[in-house]
């Protein structure tokens with residue numbers, strides 16, 4: 505994906521022009537994302553073409569945790585018996601309809617992994633909340649696995665995610 509910059513959402517970006525085909529995701533970017541950033545509930549990162557304020561895609565990132573019993577035995581067997589493990593959650597990720605199929609969704613996902621991997625706070629896994637089965641398939645395509653207890657939520661251990669970069 506060349507010709508795009510990924511940066512933190514700011515007042516300079518054109519939030520109203522974004523259209524990914526899912527009203528809730530468009531509306532979130534236009535009216536809610538800035539407030540969530542100011543309140544430290546989520547950080548929002550946008551992809552924009554160089555020399556343009558147009559938003560081609562965005563994602564949000566927040567601190568989270570995973571209840572250790574929600575992970576399969578194969579992963580937890582080698583871990584200390586802590587009840588919770590540190591995680592980051594990609595709450596939303598969307599690409600504008602004019603830019604789908606160009607690798608931007610994957611680039612935003614990799615950007616989220618890169619930022620989470622280099623955070624000072626340790627992150628055991630990346631969690632995503634998919635809005636439907638189509639979105640689940642996008643994340644499964646990139647190595648995420650479903651939580652047995654929550655089929656629209658998926659995780660990717662950070663150690664595995666780093667190998668994808």
Ligand SMILES: CC(C)(COP(=O)(O)OP(=O)(O)OC[C@H]1O[C@@H](n2cnc3c(N)ncnc32)[C@H](O)[C@@H]1OP(=O)(O)O)[C@@H](O)C(=O)NCCC(=O)NCCS
Nearest residue numbers: 597598599604605606607608609610635638639641642645
């Ligand atoms: C899902 C979405 C983010 C994908 O963005 P995109 O920029 O078109 O995806 P990319 O071009 O980066 O695709 C990267 C890879 O994922 C695959 N892929 C894309 N969408 C997929 C899907 N729904 N299921 C399975 N694989 C998918 C592509 O084929 C590509 O595979 P490759 O690397 O082997 O060639 C985008 O379609 C979108 O914004 N949809 C509406 C909102 C949404 O569903 N968000 C999901 C989180 S709630």
